[in-house]
Amino acid sequence: xxxxxxxxxxxxxxxxxxxxxxxxxxxxxxxxxxxxxxxxxxxxxxxxxxxxxxxxxxxxxxxxxxxxxxxxxxxxxxxxxxxxxxxxxxxxxxxxxxxxxxxxxxxxxxxxxxxxxxxxxxxxxxxxxxxxxxxxxxxxxxxxxxxxxxxxxxxxxxxxxxxxxxxxxxxxxxxxxxxxxxxxxxxxxxxxxxxxxxxxxxxxxxxxxxxxxxxxxxxxxxxxxxxxxxxxxxxxxxxxxxxxxxxxxxxxxxxxxxxxxxxxxxxxxxxxxxxxxxxxxxxxxxxxxxxxxxxxxxxxxxxxxxxxxxxxxxxxxxxxxxxxxxxxxxxxxxxxxxxxxxxxxxxxxxxxxxxxxxxxxxxxxxxxxxxxxxxxxxxxxxxxxxxxxxxxxxxxxxxxxxxxxxxxxxxxxxxxxx
Amino acid sequence: xxxxxxxxxxxxxxxxxxxxxxxxxxxxxxxxxxxxxxxxxxxxxxxxxxxxxxxxxxxxxxxxxxxxxxxxxxxxxxxxxxxxxxxxxxxxxxxxxxxxxxxx
Ligand SMILES: Cc1cc2nc3c(=O)[nH]c(=O)nc-3n(C[C@H](O)[C@H](O)[C@H](O)COP(=O)(O)OP(=O)(O)OC[C@H]3O[C@@H](n4cnc5c(N)ncnc54)[C@H](O)[C@@H]3O)c2cc1C
Numbered sequence: 369x370x371x372x373x374x375x376x377x378x379x380x381x382x383x384x385x386x387x388x389x390x391x392x393x394x395x396x397x398x399x400x401x402x403x404x405x406x407x408x409x410x411x412x413x414x415x416x417x418x419x420x421x422x423x424x425x426x427x428x429x430x431x432x433x434x435x436x437x438x439x440x441x442x443x444x445x446x447x448x449x450x451x452x453x454x455x456x457x458x459x460x461x462x463x464x465x466x467x468x469x470x471x472x473x474x475x476x477x478x479x480x481x482x483x484x485x486x487x488x489x490x491x492x493x494x495x496x497x498x499x500x501x502x503x504x505x506x507x508x509x510x511x512x513x514x515x516x517x518x519x520x521x522x523x524x525x526x527x528x529x530x531x532x533x534x535x536x537x538x539x540x541x542x543x544x545x546x547x548x549x550x551x552x553x554x555x556x557x558x559x560x561x562x563x564x565x566x567x568x569x570x571x572x573x574x575x576x577x578x579x580x581x582x583x584x585x586x587x588x589x590x591x592x593x594x595x596x597x598x599x600x601x602x603x604x605x606x607x608x609x610x611x612x613x614x615x616x617x618x619x620x621x622x623x624x625x626x627x628x629x630x631x632x633x634x635x636x637x638x639x640x641x642x643x644x645x646x647x648x649x650x651x652x653x654x655x656x657x658x659x660x661x662x663x664x665x666x667x668x669x670x671x672x673x674x675x676x677x678x679x680x681x682x683x684x685x686x687x688x689x690x691x692x693x694x695x696x697x698x699x700x701x702x703x704x705x706x707x708x709x710x711x712x713x714x715x716x717x718x719x720x721x722x723x724x725x726x727x728x729x730x731x732x733x734x735x736x737x738x739x740x741x742x743x744x745x746x747x748x749x750x751x752x753x754x755x756x757x758x759x760x761x762x763x764x765x766x767x768x769x770x771x772x773x774x775x776x777x778x779x780x781x782x783x784x785x786x
Numbered sequence: 787x788x789x790x791x792x793x794x795x796x797x798x799x800x801x802x803x804x805x806x807x808x809x810x811x812x813x814x815x816x817x818x819x820x821x822x823x824x825x826x827x828x829x830x831x832x833x834x835x836x837x838x839x840x841x842x843x844x845x846x847x848x849x850x851x852x853x854x855x856x857x858x859x860x861x862x863x864x865x866x867x868x869x870x871x872x873x874x875x876x877x878x879x880x881x882x883x884x885x886x887x888x889x890x
Binding site: 675695702744747751776 | 841867
């Protein structure tokens with residue numbers, strides 16, 4: 369009797385989620401062929417440094433590789449750089465590539481990430497508005513930054529604010545314009561956003577909040593951002609950080625449901641039991657938050673989902689339940705958030721030597737925590753809060769507010785970390 | 787070769803916690819576990835330039851404050867992505883209420 373050889377697992381997208389999934393498959397002793405497809409020409413790299421050290425490093429940096437150089441080859445993972453998947457044929461279990469070839473799969477993972485939303489304004493394209501997602505984008509930006517450059521940052525989200533801070537460090541004259549009444553949007557509590565805005569202003573960045581834009585126009589020496597109130601903001605360079613759109617085109621064309629991202633179940637499986645999705649491209653139900661459907665754009669989520677998807681690709685049935693965690697670095701301070709602050713209906717503030725540390729409770733149950741300050745004051749308690757959220761704890765608000773009560777004491781029984 | 791350096795008092799570190807110690811251009815994290823054993827490792831996470839003394843000690847594991855890279859404190863062994871390079875460890879002795887680390 370002859371057995372058909374396993375055509376192997378194909379992963380589309382060699383970002384954090386896809387690469388982690390590939391490496392985890394080998395950790396889990398999957399021995400079949402693994403093909404990792406990446407549209408970009410580099411070895412898989414980490415994106416978070418792109419708005420931070422890539423902009424500020426004295427010497428032109430190289431990408432920070434995921435797992436380090438040589439890892440993919442050592443794990444016998446076939447990495448196809450600079451090649452895009454153009455179509456999925458579910459009936460024949462094949463992925464078609466731009467170079468005309470096709471790959472058979474036994475299981476398929478979509479880890480296609482997201483792309484920057486483009487600025488829907490007259491003049492945006494003609495005046496060379498910049499975006500930031502890839503290492504190439506980051507280097508193009510880096511090469512523009514110079515002392516005295518007037519940089520307009522459109523959008524006061526994480527990427528825009530990090531770019532603003534980095535550009536200031538490089539000596540640029542930076543203005544951030546945010547259409548919404550305040551920077552950082554719904555995912556970050558107003559009190560924390562106000563601290564971040566204050567830090568940017570104190571550092572010398574102008575932040576304009578609550579004003580829309582109407583156009584980008586050319587000027588004799590640069591261009592101008594035209595604000596809705598008629599004001600003009602002159603700039604030598606413009607970067608827009610106004611959100612990201614999940615890369616769902618392949619899934620959609622293959623007839624898979626999309627709901628603010630490729631729709632997956634708790635195991636990260638799509639409607640097709642052979643196809644899974646992970647990272648910025650997918651939306652998934654979160655068991656810790658009553659099954660609320662989330663799509664996250666966060667590094668650790670991409671990593672954790674990549675790992676989880678590897679298990680699911682191999683038939684494991686556990687649901688993904690990791691509590692969301694996010695960080696951002698600006699002006700030497702760190703912003704960290706665990707859980708979902710916007711799920712809360714009560715906020716408890718702990719004063720840590722003048723720095724507010726916020727706990728977000730929903731009907732007494734801890735659902736989020738957030739803080740902005742020196743990493744040494746922020747990180748441990750955010751991590752402990754994450755464990756408390758995961759365990760469904762309802763700590764006494766008075767004790768939460770009391771800085772002399774250590775958060776570790778709420779962890780009962782103690783979660784084993786090994 | 788042994789070269790013992792006085793790093794801190796035993797009570798400068800709380801139980802199941804860590805502090806930073808800088809000496810001669812080098813930076814270390816000194817740990818006190820729940821069972822009152824003391825250890826020392828290189829101060830910075832091997833994944834990114836972040837000080838481990840800002841991280842969380844859970845049992846015998848130190849978690850990097852940035853990306854949750856984990857290391858076994860007594861051996862310095864990396865316990866999972868994104869950290870994959872082990873930490874350097876240093877000998878520690880406690881004498882008369884002081885913690886010494888061996889930089890020899
Ligand atoms: C500048 C910047 C700074 C950030 N900073 C932080 C931070 O401080 N903290 C934090 O938590 N998160 C941060 N993030 C977010 C984090 O990097 C992302 O959440 C993470 O990269 C998502 O990983 P992913 O694998 O889902 O997607 P991606 O990393 O986007 O990878 C997807 C890959 O798939 C490729 N691809 C797409 N379609 C195809 C196709 N058809 N064929 C082949 N390949 C394809 C893409 O080219 C891309 O390389 C930052 C992101 C950026 C851009």
